[in-house]
Amino acid sequence: MSSSRGRGVSRRGFLTVAVSAIVAGVVAGVGAYYAGTLAAPVKEVTKTLEQTVRETVTRTVTTTLAPGEPVTTTVTATVPVTTTVTKTETLTTTVTETAPAIPPLIDQPMDKIVEGARKEGKLLIYGSMPEAVYKPLIDYFKTKYPFLEVEHFRATSTKLTEKFMAEASAGIFNPDVITLSEISLMMMLARKGLLQPWHHPELEKFWAPAQNPLGYYCSPALEYFTVIQYNKRLVRDEEAPTSYMDLLDPKWYGKIGWVDPRASPVAFMQYYGIRTTIGLDWHKAFAKQKPKLYPSAVPLSAAVAAGELPIGLAESMTGYIRQIIEAAPVSLNVPKEGVIIGYHLAALPIKVPHPNAAKLWIDFLLREETHRWIEENFPLMSLREGIGLTKKIVVNPPIKSYTELNIWPINWEYTADVKVRESLYKEFEEIYLGA
Amino acid sequence: MNVLKTLFFIFLLILIFLVIFPLASLLQASFTTTPPGVWTTKYSLDNWIGVLSRAFYYKIVLNTFLVGVGATFLCTVMGLSLAWIISKTNVPYASTLMQLVTVPFYIPPFVGAIAWVTLFGPEAGFINYVLKPIIGGPLLNIYSIPGLILVLGLYYTPILFLICFSAFRSVDATLEESAAMSGAGRLTTLLRITMPCILPAIAGGIILTFTLIIEDFGASAIIGMPSNIYVLSTYIYSLLSQTPPSYGTGTVSATILIAITVIGVYLYTRLTRYSKRYATIVGRIYRPKVTDLGRWKHLAFAFCICYVILSTFLPLLGLLLSSFLRYYTPTLEAFSFYNWEAVFSLPRVARGITNTLIVATLGATIGIFFSLFISYIVYRTDIPKRHILDYFSALPLGIPGIALASALLWVWVQVPGGLYGTIWLLMIAYITRFLPHATRTTSSTIIQIHPELEESAMMCGASRLRSIRSIVIPLAKYGLLSGWILLYIMFTREIACSILLYSTESIVLPVVIFNMWEAGSAGMMSALSIIQIVMIFLPLFIVYKLTRRFAYYGW
Numbered sequence: 001m002s003s004s005r006g007r008g009v010s011r012r013g014f015l016t017v018a019v020s021a022i023v024a025g026v027v028a029g030v031g032a033y034y035a036g037t038l039a040a041p042v043k044e045v046t047k048t049l050e051q052t053v054r055e056t057v058t059r060t061v062t063t064t065l066a067p068g069e070p071v072t073t074t075v076t077a078t079v080p081v082t083t084t085v086t087k088t089e090t091l092t093t094t095v096t097e098t099a100p101a102i103p104p105l106i107d108q109p110m111d112k113i114v115e116g117a118r119k120e121g122k123l124l125i126y127g128s129m130p131e132a133v134y135k136p137l138i139d140y141f142k143t144k145y146p147f148l149e150v151e152h153f154r155a156t157s158t159k160l161t162e163k164f165m166a167e168a169s170a171g172i173f174n175p176d177v178i179t180l181s182e183i184s185l186m187m188m189l190a191r192k193g194l195l196q197p198w199h200h201p202e203l204e205k206f207w208a209p210a211q212n213p214l215g216y217y218c219s220p221a222l223e224y225f226t227v228i229q230y231n232k233r234l235v236r237d238e239e240a241p242t243s244y245m246d247l248l249d250p251k252w253y254g255k256i257g258w259v260d261p262r263a264s265p266v267a268f269m270q271y272y273g274i275r276t277t278i279g280l281d282w283h284k285a286f287a288k289q290k291p292k293l294y295p296s297a298v299p300l301s302a303a304v305a306a307g308e309l310p311i312g313l314a315e316s317m318t319g320y321i322r323q324i325i326e327a328a329p330v331s332l333n334v335p336k337e338g339v340i341i342g343y344h345l346a347a348l349p350i351k352v353p354h355p356n357a358a359k360l361w362i363d364f365l366l367r368e369e370t371h372r373w374i375e376e377n378f379p380l381m382s383l384r385e386g387i388g389l390t391k392k393i394v395v396n397p398p399i400k401s402y403t404e405l406n407i408w409p410i411n412w413e414y415t416a417d418v419k420v421r422e423s424l425y426k427e428f429e430e431i432y433l434g435a
Numbered sequence: 436m437n438v439l440k441t442l443f444f445i446f447l448l449i450l451i452f453l454v455i456f457p458l459a460s461l462l463q464a465s466f467t468t469t470p471p472g473v474w475t476t477k478y479s480l481d482n483w484i485g486v487l488s489r490a491f492y493y494k495i496v497l498n499t500f501l502v503g504v505g506a507t508f509l510c511t512v513m514g515l516s517l518a519w520i521i522s523k524t525n526v527p528y529a530s531t532l533m534q535l536v537t538v539p540f541y542i543p544p545f546v547g548a549i550a551w552v553t554l555f556g557p558e559a560g561f562i563n564y565v566l567k568p569i570i571g572g573p574l575l576n577i578y579s580i581p582g583l584i585l586v587l588g589l590y591y592t593p594i595l596f597l598i599c600f601s602a603f604r605s606v607d608a609t610l611e612e613s614a615a616m617s618g619a620g621r622l623t624t625l626l627r628i629t630m631p632c633i634l635p636a637i638a639g640g641i642i643l644t645f646t647l648i649i650e651d652f653g654a655s656a657i658i659g660m661p662s663n664i665y666v667l668s669t670y671i672y673s674l675l676s677q678t679p680p681s682y683g684t685g686t687v688s689a690t691i692l693i694a695i696t697v698i699g700v701y702l703y704t705r706l707t708r709y710s711k712r713y714a715t716i717v718g719r720i721y722r723p724k725v726t727d728l729g730r731w732k733h734l735a736f737a738f739c740i741c742y743v744i745l746s747t748f749l750p751l752l753g754l755l756l757s758s759f760l761r762y763y764t765p766t767l768e769a770f771s772f773y774n775w776e777a778v779f780s781l782p783r784v785a786r787g788i789t790n791t792l793i794v795a796t797l798g799a800t801i802g803i804f805f806s807l808f809i810s811y812i813v814y815r816t817d818i819p820k821r822h823i824l825d826y827f828s829a830l831p832l833g834i835p836g837i838a839l840a841s842a843l844l845w846v847w848v849q850v851p852g853g854l855y856g857t858i859w860l861l862m863i864a865y866i867t868r869f870l871p872h873a874t875r876t877t878s879s880t881i882i883q884i885h886p887e888l889e890e891s892a893m894m895c896g897a898s899r900l901r902s903i904r905s906i907v908i909p910l911a912k913y914g915l916l917s918g919w920i921l922l923y924i925m926f927t928r929e930i931a932c933s934i935l936l937y938s939t940e941s942i943v944l945p946v947v948i949f950n951m952w953e954a955g956s957a958g959m960m961s962a963l964s965i966i967q968i969v970m971i972f973l974p975l976f977i978v979y980k981l982t983r984r985f986a987y988y989g990w
Contacts, residue, residue: 124939130954151939154950158676162470163844163935169473170848172855174938182678260660262677292578292661295673298955303661306763306957308559318955328762328769418468418679425677429491433663 105198105348105359114145116356123150123357126164127179128157129344130298133317133379140373141364148357156296157265161185164349168194173351176358179344182265184416186218186345196348202366207383207402209409210343218347223381224317225339225405226270227332227395229301234310241311242396243336244278248285257300257312258291262425266297266315266342271428272415273340273408287432305330315342316393317379332395338406344380439899443818446809450827453867457842458693458830464842465686471842482683496691499666502583502659503649509588510644513742514595515637520735522603523629524726532739533600534979539746540593541971543928543945545653546964547590549957550750551577552657553757561753564765578662586658587648589746594647597917598640598879602633605883621726636879642699643875646832649692652931667692668835675837682841689838696832751968758961774958784963787944788970790858791927794943796974798862799922803915805866806873810881811903815889825874832871836931839868844935856938864932869925873918880914881907920975927971944970 106113117123127134131154138150155163157180164178178195180186189195195218203211210223228247230240241247247256259267274282292309294300301318303309305328322328346365352358364370371384379392381402388401399405414420457471464471466478486492520526521533539547554562555577563573576582606629614624630637652668659669667688674685728735761769778784806828812818813825831839843864847855854860866873884907892902908915930945937946944967951960 131950132954132956153939155934156676158678158680159935162680162841166470166844166848167855169845170855172848174856185678188679257661260673262673265678268678293663294661295656295676299952302763302955302957303556303559306556306559307765308556322762322955328764421678422681425681433491433665 102197102199105200105362113356113359117145117354117360118147120354120357121147121149122354123148123177123361124153124175124353125150125177125179125361126153126155126160126175127177128155128160128181129179130154130317137374137378140370140377141361144364145357145360148360157181157185161189164189165192165194168192168349173349173353175349176352176354177346177361178349179346181342181344183343183345183410183412185265186347187412187416189347194350196350196352198348198362200363200366202368205368205385207385210341210383218345223344223383223402224315224342224379225381225407226266226335226342227314227316227339228335229304229312229314229318229322229330229332231304231307231310232329232331234307237331237396240331240333242333244274244282244286245337247311247313248282248289250289252289252311254290255310256289256291257303257309257314258293259297259300259313260293260295261428263295264297266340267313268421268424269340269342269410269415270313272424273338273410277408278337283428283431291432293432301330316381316395317342332393334395334397334399334405338408340410341407439812439816440818442808443812443816443821443824446805446812446824447827450809450824453863454827454830454870457839457846457867458834460846461686461689461693461834461838461842464682465690468683470680470682470845471686473845482687486684486687495665495667495670498580498664499649499668502580502587502655502664502666503645505580505584506587506591506648507641507645509584510592510595510648511641513588513592514640514644515599517592517596517739517742518599518603519625520739522600524728524732524735526728526732526735526739528736532736532743535743535747536596536739537593538743538972539590540597540924541968541975542590542747542750543653543930543964543967544587544590544651545657545928545930546754546948546967547746547750548586548654548657549952549960549964550753551582551586553753553763553957554749555582559763559765561756561765562749577658580664583655583658583664586654587651589742590654591644591648591651592742592746594921595637595640595644597921598636598643598876599633601914601917602636602640602879603629606632625726635882639875639879642702643832643872646696646699646871649695650832650835652836668837671835672837675841680841685838685841689835693830693834696830699832751965754961754964758958758965760958763957774956774962778959778962778966781947783942783947784944784966786940787942787947788966790861790941791944791970794858794862794865795923795926798865798926799919801862802866802869802873802922803877803919806870806918807877807881807908807911807915809874810877811907814878814881815886825878828870828874830871831868834868836868836929840864840932840935843867843932847936856941858941858943861933861936861941861943862926864936865922865926865929868929868932869922872925873922876914876918876921877911880911880918883914884910916978920978923974924971928967 131152134152134154138152142148142150153160153175160178160180164175167174178189186195228241241249241252261268261271271283291313292303294303297312297315297318300309300312301314301322304312304314305322316332322330346362348358348362368384368387371382371387374380374382375388375390377392379390381389381393383402389399389404460471464473465482466480467475468477468482469475517536521529521536526532542550552560554560555573555575557563557573557576557578560573560577563575566574575585577586610628610632611624614628619627649666650668652672655666655669656672658664659666660673665673671685671688671692674681674688757763758774759770759772760767761771761773763769809824809828813821834842847860847864854863888910889902889906892906893899897905928945929943930949933943933946934949937943944963948960948963948967951963
């Protein structure tokens with residue numbers, strides 16, 4: 001009895017798995033439909049947005065740009081289509097730069113906004129900056145508006161975007177400000193109608209290509225750039241690589257760390273930048289050097305500081321953590337061929353629990369006073385005219401301001417395309433992981 | 436009987452919502468380009484074709500099996516020998532050893548991996564740095580497949596050890612004594628009597644360990660990713676964390692991982708189909724039999740101590756050292772108290788600790804009783820289709836945490852009632868994720884209690900629920916307690932789901948630690964890891980102190 005029952009059970013059990021797979025399929029359909037109906041609020045939001053803002057203007061910087069050169073702009077307009085599903089059509093026109101009516105960020109007298117923020121009492125930022133770096137900036141903000149309790153919810157840009165989009169699909173809007181380090185993710189949010197357009201007169205004081213890469217959605221407040229970080233105990237200053245080509249020297253075989261471009265937006269832009277500026281052959285040669293690939297620049301720069309690796313292709317900001325916060329023996333070289341800028345963009349979600357506090361934060365990020373403070377006290381680079389490079393970072397050769405950097409242009413429209421990304425990721429895997 | 440039937444349907448509904456719904460949304464997403472749980476009308480096989488036509492993908496699957504089998508083998512050898520030595524022989528200080536070898540269980544593999552990197556990083560590991568001038572090169576390069584197998588093996592051994600240990604303890608000693616009286620030697624008794632008795636528990640344990648290892652993310656990421664050794668879980672992570680997340684390819688990989696687990700669970704049922712044969716906690720009195728090792732007992736003792744040194748002592752020393760370094764380096768030039776001061780000044784740390792404590796204690800209690808009832812219905816009733824519960828509750832085992840988290844996020848954010856963003860949602864997610872671990876423990880506990888005990892209670896007039904309360908729960912309490920502890924530990928260190936579901940209010944300690952790692956603050960992370968280990972260890976110590984008689988059973 002017992003053994004025959006036992007055998008029967010396991011057979012039935014196996015069948016159960018098969019049946020449950022089918023059930024799963026059915027539930028998937030029903031469930032997805034359920035989720036779809038619940039996700040409706042987003043579509044509503046998109047529509048209302050499109051009604052208020054007739055046309056959404058997106059500026060694209062083309063690849064042939066060098067800093068200082070005049071900006072060619074194409075204008076993409078989002079056209080609402082009268083079907084149940086919102087459809088986005090891209091129209092390339094030669095419209096001049098007169099943007100349609102974009103509401104100003106500061107739409108009331110400043111003291112009214114401050115008064116409103118005082119009543120709100122709170123500000124929640126979704127941000128991707130490491131806390132050790134960001135906290136001083138928040139503390140400085142608090143000296144101006146001490147009545148605000150500021151919370152910084154920190155995660156990587158990709159995770160923040162996913163969390164924010166999932167919340168929005170259910171009609172939940174938690175953050176007052178969302179800060180991401182990649183333009184293409186911001187672009188995704190803007191296109192889904194999840195961001196408020198706004199304008200601020202201070203924007204014109206910033207480096208032109210960065211003034212508003214998305215067309216009035218986010219501020220180009222503070223940036224960082226790519227550097228070659230080396231450990232001073234293992235590498236003498238005079239032999240440290242100063243260019244990407246230097247990294248191909250056989251003596252550095254197995255001794256260089258880099259960040260996985262699939263995991264880090266900045267490393268991806270670097271991969272793309274080197275590919276278009278120096279050439280794909282560089283990647284093929286560099287792959288032969290067997291670089292160690294880290295999921296972000298932070299653990300990589302820690303490995304260089306520890307002496308696990310002599311050299312890392314890292315970022316100015318993580319270099320700051322090592323140099324200043326930890327006083328580790330590391331130096332940062334600016335590669336001769338040029339650098340990639342890691343953006344730090346602050347945007348206003350379409351619905352905001354504390355609108356006045358949010359406005360104060362973005363306004364704060366754009367003001368000259370803040371940027372003067374940044375120059376003296378904060379490790380991120382200001383792209384505001386007339387502001388020198390932050391004194392918190394020491395790089396070789398010494399750089400006085402962003403104008404002295406050779407910043408590689410990026411074709412954002414192109415790199416934000418999912419198909420392009422996937423093909424570049426695949427290419428990376430074939431070259432570096434020997435797929 | 437009717438009560439149980441109603442319970443069966445309630446549990447079935449809960450499981451469908453907790454497990455099948457997110458799982459189905461993962462499956463659905465593998466045919467689309469949208470995130471799991473989001474409705475679309477565009478379905479295609481593109482993701483599947485894209486994945487299955489790449490040689491790179493097979494390399495990853497091969498790596499996964501290589502690492503999984505290697506580490507599981509190591510765990511089996513270590514776990515079985517340790518359990519046998521400590522439970523069945525006269526090794527000196529057995530109860531102390533028992534406490535010591537379970538310590539690595541409290542160290543999350545993620546933290547263990549970081550500790551091993553501080554010790555055996557090829558250039559800057561403390562040990563390699565010291566030994567380099569003497570032996571001319573690194574003693575061990577941790578950034579390699581053997582390195583990964585070693586670390587995974589060390590930190591997953593305690594799970595198998597605990598399962599084997601309680602199995603050894605529950606073997607009816609009279610069987611072994613009869614064998615000895617009939618002239619069988621110690622080895623013959625071990626191989627022919629003891630081992631077959633505990634086979635289902637061990638087979639289950641091995642399958643559990645294997646699935647945990649191939650699903651492991653933390654250690655595989657810290658050791659594997661820098662050296663380009665990708666396994667399925669880290670590959671899924673890199674797919675879901677790239678910009679924009681590749682839900683399609685990611686969910687295809689997750690589905691493949693789930694398929695591997697379903698096969699594993701099927702094999703497990705095949706192995707345990709004669710489960711009644713192994714019911715050895717019967718209505719008779721017995722005492723565990725102890726084997727005299729003679730002179731070999733010192734060697735056995737040394738073996739246990741070696742494991743303790745490698746898995747606990749050295750890594751903890753590494754963590755402690757690095758928590759006192761302003762930046763991590765093998766020389767001591769950066770010594771400072773900076774990290775400890777910084778850690779205690781962060782308000783998030785206190786909030787994280789409180790939340791973790793609430794979620795872990797309450798969640799483990801709810802989770803263990805939930806799965807006790809599932810196991811009871813599956814193994815003690817005749818309700819048709821009851822095994823569905825068993826299969827459903829085993830399914831999350833195969834879902835890598837990061838993919839499950841994504842599915843849970845998109846599903847749970849839609850559920851009205853304000854659960855989203857609270858610690859209660861984290862608790863539900865943890866129970867879902869670790870349901871397989873809980874039901875494995877409760878099922879093997881239930882299987883070992885012979886139904887004759889309950890049958891006698893019921894013949895004497897006790898109701899079914901009364902017999903559960905007065906017979907099953909008291910006899911199963913050590914099994915339940917070890918299951919509770921398993922859940923408590925898993926919950927205290929869970930990271931993959933927490934990272935997507937937490938909010939500033941519901942932040943938990945592992946998230947604080949992970950943020951520190953992302954921010955590259957190795958020292959602060961080490962300090963917090965030490966706090967986490969203490970947090971896991973303290974309640975266990977209290978449980979032990981309060982219920983001293985567990986010492987006899989080894990707890």
